[in-house]
Amino acid sequence: MSPNDPKLSARRPRTRAVQAPNRKRGPISTPVVHSATFSFPSLDALMEAQGAGAAGAFYQRYGHPTLRACEERLAALEGTEEALLFSSGMAAISAAFLAHLRAGDHVVALHQCYGGTLNLLAWGAERLGWSVDLVDARRPESWAAAFRPTTRIFHIESPTNPTLDIVDLAHAATFAHARDALLTVDNTFASPIAQRPLEHGADLVLYSATKSIGGHGDLLAGSAAGSRRAMEPVWKARKVFGAVPDPQLAWLIERSLKTLPLRVEAANTSAFELAARLARHAGVERVLYPGLPGHPGHAIAKRQMELGFGPVVSFEVRGGREAAVAVVEALEVVLHAPSLGGVESLASLPAYTSHAGRTPAQREEAGIGEGMVRVSVGIEDVEDLWADLERAITIAAGVRT
Numbered sequence: 001m002s003p004n005d006p007k008l009s010a011r012r013p014r015t016r017a018v019q020a021p022n023r024k025r026g027p028i029s030t031p032v033v034h035s036a037t038f039s040f041p042s043l044d045a046l047m048e049a050q051g052a053g054a055a056g057a058f059y060q061r062y063g064h065p066t067l068r069a070c071e072e073r074l075a076a077l078e079g080t081e082e083a084l085l086f087s088s089g090m091a092a093i094s095a096a097f098l099a100h101l102r103a104g105d106h107v108v109a110l111h112q113c114y115g116g117t118l119n120l121l122a123w124g125a126e127r128l129g130w131s132v133d134l135v136d137a138r139r140p141e142s143w144a145a146a147f148r149p150t151t152r153i154f155h156i157e158s159p160t161n162p163t164l165d166i167v168d169l170a171h172a173a174t175f176a177h178a179r180d181a182l183l184t185v186d187n188t189f190a191s192p193i194a195q196r197p198l199e200h201g202a203d204l205v206l207y208s209a210t211k212s213i214g215g216h217g218d219l220l221a222g223s224a225a226g227s228r229r230a231m232e233p234v235w236k237a238r239k240v241f242g243a244v245p246d247p248q249l250a251w252l253i254e255r256s257l258k259t260l261p262l263r264v265e266a267a268n269t270s271a272f273e274l275a276a277r278l279a280r281h282a283g284v285e286r287v288l289y290p291g292l293p294g295h296p297g298h299a300i301a302k303r304q305m306e307l308g309f310g311p312v313v314s315f316e317v318r319g320g321r322e323a324a325v326a327v328v329e330a331l332e333v334v335l336h337a338p339s340l341g342g343v344e345s346l347a348s349l350p351a352y353t354s355h356a357g358r359t360p361a362q363r364e365e366a367g368i369g370e371g372m373v374r375v376s377v378g379i380e381d382v383e384d385l386w387a388d389l390e391r392a393i394t395i396a397a398g399v400r401t
């Protein structure tokens with residue numbers, strides 16, 4: 001059974017999310033196979049299963065049937081040959097780097113990348129002989145100076161956290177390939193429904209499946225997808241380091257994939273509406289959302305994103321730190337919590353979560369003010385979300401006076 005079943009890949013994302021490859025006969029929900037190892041009637045049969053890698057049923061760390069069903073569904077959604085799941089987003093990102101970097105290799109990544117990824121790169125620079133340079137997502141004209149003959153990976157995100165800067169994916173791919181580097185894209189903020197970086201030339205697409213893919217705030221997982229050639233060493237890294245999801249987790253992720261397009265569309269539609277209303281609110285200094293025409297990345301986002309512009313909206317409330325704290329503490333429908341992409345709307349203060357480790361000067365340079373609130377919009381009724389936000393911002397305005 002191939003994830004690239006031509007009939008299935010001709011169908012639209014909502015159909016591909018619900019329909020699994022090769023499900024003509026039998027249970028319509030994937031059976032959860034709780035087996036650490038598998039038995040064989042002959043040595044040939046054992047060797048065949050072992051040789052099949054992630055697609056075989058040999059030993060659970062290599063891959064297993066429940067996981068494979070989910071990986072095939074994910075590859076079909078992504079429109080690529082191979083997808084692999086991991087026990088966290090960081091496990092997927094580290095497997096991709098460990099697979100494609102050796103001691104002495106150089107990586108270029110964005111300043112704006114996820115903090116855990118920057119920590120991973122620093123760790124690799126300290127212990128594994130990688131070298132790393134960071135560039136600004138907003139200044140592509142400055143990227144060339146960071147590349148070296150030893151650069152093997154250009155790692156990016158778009159939209160970025162929490163300022164939602166947009167990188168032109170096709171340009172980044174051409175740019176990396178001209179310098180013999182792979183383009184790896186952490187596509188967590190967009191999800192495979194709203195943006196498919198592989199179609200714009202990326203070599204690997206990476207996710208924290210903890211976010212939109214899992215989507216219910218109840219699991220930790222990651223994924224990587226790309227061509228067989230790019231993914232073969234990633235599978236080896238997963239096997240060596242062992243961050244393989246167990247059957248129960250694999251089944252939960254597959255279940256979530258069926259509703260992914262519906263959830264993403266609902267969240268993105270509400271996020272757009274809330275961003276537009278926030279931009280008109282007197283208590284709000286500025287709104288960062290790539291769907292708004294005034295956003296510097298709007299034109300590129302419109303070209304490379306589908307079904308909206310992602311679930312995350314960031315805004316700067318008038319009154320700085322105190323007002324922002326008052327907003328998150330006054331919210332009742334929206335929960336005060338880190339993370340994103342789930343059915344529940346969440347709000348957090350980037351200065352105290354993702355960017356807590358930076359100095360005020362570094363945060364200012366990154367464009368993250370003390371009054372910044374990041375909202376991950378869920379699938380609740382948009383009018384209830386707006387009433388909640390409006391009420392909280394009004395209370396925050398009272399705190400100032």
Ligand SMILES: *Cc1c(COP(=O)(O)O)cnc(C)c1O
Pocket residue numbers: 088089090091114116157161186188189207208209210211220221222
């Ligand atoms: C959350 C997140 C990660 C890390 O994923 P985990 O599942 O927490 O390991 C990586 N990249 C981005 C953009 C994220 O939001």
